[in-house]
Amino acid sequence: MLYELYPGISAIYDIPAIYLEKFKAVAIxxxxxxxxxxxxxxxxxxxxxxxxxxxxxxxxxxxIVKAETLIIVGDxxxxxxxxxxxxxxxxxxxxxxxxxxxxxVILVRGNHDTFVYSIxxxxxxxLYEKLELENIVFIHGHKDILDNKNFEFIVMAHExxxxxLKDPTTGYSIKFSCFLLTPxxxxxxxxxxxxxxxxxxxxxxxxxxxxxxxxxxKEKALLGDAKPYAIVENDGVxxxxxxxxxxxxxxxx
Numbered sequence: 201m202l203y204e205l206y207p208g209i210s211a212i213y214d215i216p217a218i219y220l221e222k223f224k225a226v227a228i229x230x231x232x233x234x235x236x237x238x239x240x241x242x243x244x245x246x247x248x249x250x251x252x253x254x255x256x257x258x259x260x261x262x263x264i265v266k267a268e269t270l271i272i273v274g275d276x277x278x279x280x281x282x283x284x285x286x287x288x289x290x291x292x293x294x295x296x297x298x299x300x301x302x303x304x305v306i307l308v309r310g311n312h313d314t315f316v317y318s319i320x321x322x323x324x325x326x327l328y329e330k331l332e333l334e335n336i337v338f339i340h341g342h343k344d345i346l347d348n349k350n351f352e353f354i355v356m357a358h359e360x361x362x363x364x365l366k367d368p369t370t371g372y373s374i375k376f377s378c379f380l381l382t383p384x385x386x387x388x389x390x391x392x393x394x395x396x397x398x399x400x401x402x403x404x405x406x407x408x409x410x411x412x413x414x415x416x417x418k419e420k421a422l423l424g425d426a427k428p429y430a431i432v433e434n435d436g437v438x439x440x441x442x443x444x445x446x447x448x449x450x451x452x453x
Contacts, residue, residue, distance in 0.1 A: 229357030234287025274310025274340030362402025
């Protein structure tokens, strides 16, 4: 039920999360608690599922792997300008849950993670702009804060990657959340995590730098050689060819 994406780093069945065996850690990203509150302010009322789904993902992960640490690779919350009332309630519930299920919880700050210092401190959650574990560095990816230290692998998020494939005959497309493993021009490799937020369905990956948000992918990624790993619900992860090899099948939905 584990699918190795890189030595020591595995996808966990059909969950948008990875397991780092050496560190006994589960990493997940882009939960975006409070998204329903944000949409309600715009007059769109969505079922409150973000928190429930995130907990389901973690529970399912823990039924498969033994983990002591949870690493949230940014954007645990959604609202930029404040800590919303419902967002605060969801964060308290999520942090209460996660600190009971893990010995250590780490939040790598994303661009949406404003106003989280006090609440994270209350629960003993470690807060980082960049987390380094031996030769692996974790960043959210909304800005390039890499340096020349001796790491060889980057775990990042921010993009909410998905892959949309179209049938060239019918034109019908199907979309999957995916992991994206891409080499960089400096010889490193980056693994982009899919979003755990139920309503963050993802931006289709492509070979065009302009289609990405992160300056790391825009400026440093060798996107033609990037490899997507599609997540198929109740089935697992499927390795696909590099993007340049399936470019004609890629669809922007």
